[in-house]
Structures are given as C-alpha cells and as structure tokens.
Amino acid sequence: DxxxxxxxxxxxxxxxxxxxxxxxxxxxxxxxxxxxxxxxxxxxxxxxxxxxxxxxxxxxxxxxxxxxxxxxxxxxxxxxxxxxxxxxxxxxxxxxxxxxxxxxxxxxxxxxxxxxxxxxxxxxxxxxxxxxxxxxxxxxxxxxxxxxxxLKAESNLSCGSYLIPLPAAELASCADLGTLCQDGIIYRISVVIQNILRHPEVKVQSKVAEWLNSTFQNWNYTVYVVNISFHLSAGEDKIKVKRSLEDEPRLVLWALLVYNATNNTNLEGKIIQQKLLKNNESLDEGLRLHTVNVRQLSHCLAMEEPKGYYWPSIQPSEYVLPCLDKPGFSASRTW
The missing domain is CATH 2.60.120.200 (Jelly Rolls)
Known part of the structure; x- marks a missing residue:
C-alpha cells in the first residue's frame, strides 16, 4: 500500500x-x-x-x-x-x-x-x-x-512531452469546461481591430483569435475564452466599420469570457479591458486595437428571433437549435 x-x-x-x-x-x-x-x-x-x-x-x-x-x-x-x-x-x-x-x-x-x-x-x-x-x-x-x-534537481523535466498542444487560436467551449460555465461569471467583450497593413480578413481573424486566447493565459485570474465571432456589420459598430473601410479597414470581434470566481476574487470589467489594452503590442504587425468594451452579462432573456426559433431564458452561453427547413443544420445564439 x-x-x-x-x-x-x-x-x-x-x-x-x-x-x-x-x-x-x-x-x-x-x-x-x-x-x-x-x-x-x-x-x-x-x-x-x-x-x-x-x-x-x-x-x-x-x-x-x-x-x-x-x-x-x-x-x-x-x-x-x-x-x-x-x-x-x-x-x-x-x-x-x-x-x-x-x-x-x-x-x-x-x-x-x-x-x-x-x-x-x-x-x-x-x-x-x-x-x-x-x-x-x-x-x-x-x-x-x-x-x-x-528536493531533487532535475534538468530534463518534460512534464508530459507526449502531449499534443492545442493551437493557440483553438478555443475551449462550455462543453469542454464542464461545470465552470454554470457557476462562472460571463463577460462579453467587443473589440475593434485596425487592419493598418490591409491583411487578408482570414489572416486577421486567425491572428486576433490567437492573440486573444494567449492574452488570458497564465494570468492571476482564471479566465477562459469560450467563443469568438467576427463582424463587419453589427449594431453600433456597423456604422464605425463601414465608414472606415475605404481609408482604414477595421474588424469587429465579439467574444465571451468565463471567469472562475469560486475563490471570491472580484474581477471588474475594467481590469479585463486594461489587460487587453496592455497587451496591444503583442498583436501581429499591422494590427492595432481601436476600442475595447467589456460588459458583465446577466440572464439571457427568452425570445423568438427569427420567427419559429424560440430561445429559452438561460445563463449567458451559446445555445443551439436545429434549423427548421434544413435537416442536419443548426442555428446558434451567443449571448
């Protein structure tokens, strides 16, 4: 024994x-x-x-x-x-x-x-x-x-060298994080990225997702990025983006963050905002932060949008419904 x-x-x-x-x-x-x-x-x-x-x-x-x-x-x-x-x-x-x-x-x-x-x-x-x-x-x-x-000195500690590391831009999901999404605090962030060197949109999305995921690694707070979406037209940012496409292309990023608050350490939205702004220099060459907004989310309200798609009242998360007229396809709402 x-x-x-x-x-x-x-x-x-x-x-x-x-x-x-x-x-x-x-x-x-x-x-x-x-x-x-x-x-x-x-x-x-x-x-x-x-x-x-x-x-x-x-x-x-x-x-x-x-x-x-x-x-x-x-x-x-x-x-x-x-x-x-x-x-x-x-x-x-x-x-x-x-x-x-x-x-x-x-x-x-x-x-x-x-x-x-x-x-x-x-x-x-x-x-x-x-x-x-x-x-x-x-x-x-x-x-x-x-x-x-x-204590023993060891110069060859591999710590699981057989592991295949996750690509930095591959994000966790609430399914991956188990009970954390149920008990954690959810924040929604909105980031406008300036594409100064006019990189292809696909490259910008990849680099920004990688940057966002790495920003919250090894931080004093346990924060996970569970969803990222990119937009060229979305609410208030739609006007800003469309007006700037000709002279200075911009891309809007939305993401959900899950914070494990079980140790009762308060994490204000402005601390997350400061963390992102401080890490601006680590973005890829030709990409810069224009604006950063962080909002803590409360309960998601039930709604029908579009017609025939009923979204229940749930904790902030990604919710998936089957498409009504396309078997095998699904629609999702991220809040």
Whole structure:
C-alpha cells in the first residue's frame, strides 16, 4: 500500500487522497473509496508509474458521482455514486506522500502537483500544458513547505512531452469546461481591430483569435475564452466599420469570457479591458486595437428571433437549435 497525496481537516481526518491498496488504485473522497483500476490502461499487478515521469489527471464530478482518469493518452471514467453531492471543505492540510506508519509514501518523485476546483473534459486534459496554473494549489505557490532532503534537481523535466498542444487560436467551449460555465461569471467583450497593413480578413481573424486566447493565459485570474465571432456589420459598430473601410479597414470581434470566481476574487470589467489594452503590442504587425468594451452579462432573456426559433431564458452561453427547413443544420445564439 502507498499514498501519493492526502488532504485532511484540522482533526486530521482524511477528506481526499490518492494511492494504491490491495484492492487496487483508488481516489478516496471523504469516507468513499473509488476504485480506478478499470480506468487505467495497465495490466493486473503492473505499476502505473515506472522510471519516467507520467502525467496523471484525476477529475471528480460530485454532480454525476464519477471519476475521470486521464493517463497515457487514454481517458476513462468510473462511477462512484457514493460521492454525489459531497463537498471537500477548505482550510485543511495537503500532504504529499504518507505520514502514517502502516502506509508508505509513493516510491517515486512528484512534480508539478496542481489542484483545481472545477472539472475539465478529456480534450482539455489531454492538452493540459505544464504552465497552466492550478487555481487552488499550484506547484509554484510559496506555501509549499518541502524539506531540502526531499528536493531533487532535475534538468530534463518534460512534464508530459507526449502531449499534443492545442493551437493557440483553438478555443475551449462550455462543453469542454464542464461545470465552470454554470457557476462562472460571463463577460462579453467587443473589440475593434485596425487592419493598418490591409491583411487578408482570414489572416486577421486567425491572428486576433490567437492573440486573444494567449492574452488570458497564465494570468492571476482564471479566465477562459469560450467563443469568438467576427463582424463587419453589427449594431453600433456597423456604422464605425463601414465608414472606415475605404481609408482604414477595421474588424469587429465579439467574444465571451468565463471567469472562475469560486475563490471570491472580484474581477471588474475594467481590469479585463486594461489587460487587453496592455497587451496591444503583442498583436501581429499591422494590427492595432481601436476600442475595447467589456460588459458583465446577466440572464439571457427568452425570445423568438427569427420567427419559429424560440430561445429559452438561460445563463449567458451559446445555445443551439436545429434549423427548421434544413435537416442536419443548426442555428446558434451567443449571448
């Protein structure tokens, strides 16, 4: 038996732990032990950890009562119904390894331990890079107290070198982010881009999407870009754009941002606006920000537009309806 990590309350009661027992690999949540063997691509009695570093991601969904396991390019889920609606409280103690005499620590090294308070799907996990910070626990946090004897210098830490990185312009969706879109705060941003060197529109869209996605990476706030759309005619910006096409082409970008506010850190729209303006210089040559507007969204109202398409009252998100006269096609509303 061994333990890789555990989290306990002030009374030293374990609330969360991962390890291996005679019954197999497990994730223990409160008093429920969820067995993971069926989700791991290893043979019986074979150890999942060998001589090289391997990235292992565990995802617990307390709404579904399930554990997702992402390991060696393989993602599987196992049921653990006894964990439905359970909650792990804060202000506890996180321990790497084991401090119990009857259970040893994982025989190996641990690197880049991170913890989030929301779920991720298989696509996000398989492309999770080393520099994405955990919003609850991150490897770079200064609260780690690791004895010098336990530290090991290593010049060849690849941290999941087999991963295929997401292109910077490929965005997440609310389906990718799981429960975060339900609980997060939604902002709508409107950005007008000056195309000074008259780049082709396709190139501008690609470069701007890449720039926007990279702007919010490795920030102090956990913000995801879940939708981007480009317009040459849209509301108030339509007049500005059409009047400027001949002498200075401009493109209007709309996007939705999802902010994980579960740590109760307030994020005002002006902070997002300042972040975008500050990152103006990183845009591609010949592209410059003209205006930036940020608005926090409330509930989306129900409406019928156009006739026959009924959009329900929902949280800000992208909602899809099947096209009435074209089977296999769909219409979407992004709010």
């Amino acid at each position: 061994w333990t890789a990590f555990s989290y306990s309350n002030a009374s030293f009661t374990q609330l969360l732990s991962f390890g291996k027992a005679k019954s197999g690999y497990f994730l223990s949540i409160s008093d429920s032990k969820c067995l993971l063997n069926n989700a791991l691509p290893v043979k019986e009695k074979e150890d999942i950890f060998a001589e090289s570093f391997e990235q292992l991601c565990l995802v617990w969904n307390n709404s579904l009562g399930s554990i997702g396991v992402n390991f060696k390019r393989n993602y599987e889920t196992v049921p653990c119904d006894s964990t439905i609606s359970k909650v792990i409280p804060g202000n506890g103690k996180l321990l790497l390894g084991s401090n119990q005499n009857e259970i040893v620590s994982l025989k190996g090294d641990i690197y880049n331990f991170r913890l989030w308070n929301f779920t991720m799907n298989a696509k996000i996990l398989s492309n999770l890079s080393c520099n994405v910070k955990g919003n609850v626990v991150d490897w770079q946090n200064d609260f780690w107290n690791i004895p010098n004897l336990a």
